[in-house]
Amino acid sequence: KNEVEQSPQNLTAQEGEFITINCSYSVGISALHWLQQHPGGGIVSLFMLSSGKKKHGRLIATINIQEKHSSLHITASHPRDSAVYICAVDASNYQLIWGAGTKLIIKP
Amino acid sequence: EPEVTQTPSHQVTQMGQEVILRCVPISNHLYFYWYRQILGQKVEFLVSFYNNEISEKSEIFDDQFSVERPDGSNFTLKIRSTKLEDSAMYFCASSVHYGYTFGSGTRLTVV
Numbered sequence: 086k087n088e089v090e091q092s093p094q095n096l097t098a099q100e101g102e103f104i105t106i107n108c109s110y111s112v113g114i115s116a117l118h119w120l121q122q123h124p125g126g127g128i129v130s131l132f133m134l135s136s137g138k139k140k141h142g143r144l145i146a147t148i149n150i151q152e153k154h155s156s157l158h159i160t161a162s163h164p165r166d167s168a169v170y171i172c173a174v175d176a177s178n179y180q181l182i183w184g185a186g187t188k189l190i191i192k193p
Numbered sequence: 194e195p196e197v198t199q200t201p202s203h204q205v206t207q208m209g210q211e212v213i214l215r216c217v218p219i220s221n222h223l224y225f226y227w228y229r230q231i232l233g234q235k236v237e238f239l240v241s242f243y244n245n246e247i248s249e250k251s252e253i254f255d256d257q258f259s260v261e262r263p264d265g266s267n268f269t270l271k272i273r274s275t276k277l278e279d280s281a282m283y284f285c286a287s288s289v290h291y292g293y294t295f296g297s298g299t300r301l302t303v304v
Contacts, residue, residue, distance in 0.1 A: 118293065126282050127297040128236075171236065180238040180249050181228070181293070
């Protein structure tokens with residue numbers, strides 16, 4: 086069983102739509118990360134969460150520690166948001182455990 | 194904004210050859226990491242490094258792999274005798290404690 090599960094695996098939406106990507110995990114964590122990977126391969130850290138909610142521009146990330154679940158929302162989506170969004174968790178031993186990623190395509 | 198720099202961006206090597214992937218972490222960061230991503234698969238942890246020694250390593254990080262911080266700024270990953278299955282994108286990351294900054298990766302192709 087994967088320790089970090091993301092859904093959906095693929096998501097295609099129209100420009101302007103509200104996007105939600107989900108992440109569930111089964112291990113104890115100290116923090117959860119949302120990251121963005123563009124087609125060129127580079128990884129950018131979007132959020133680090135240990136509780137509650139964070140907002141940066143059109144991106145919002147929430148985490149429910151009791152339910153071991155996090156969501157990444159994108160409001161007013163734009164084609165430049167097209168990327169792979171990855172959830173990763175800080176386990177107790179100095180390593181990130183990664184989800185498989187959600188491939189998001191926003192059509193104009 | 195401070196960046197983690199990786200070189201080269203792409204390396205092609207013959208099977209059995211040694212490769213060294215280089216990373217310059219952010220200067221005040223204390224923890225350093227290598228991850229890899231085989232094409233089409235999820236990112237996998239290789240090794241973490243703190244206080245000039247390995248703090249954690251995965252099963253992937255066998256005797257073929259080694260890491261060094263030779264001069265206080267560079268952080269290198271060496272693969273002694275590359276295999277075809279070592280072909281992947283290799284990412285370096287650094288952190289103060291939590292909160293990672295990633296390099297743009299080195300795409301290693303073993304032929």
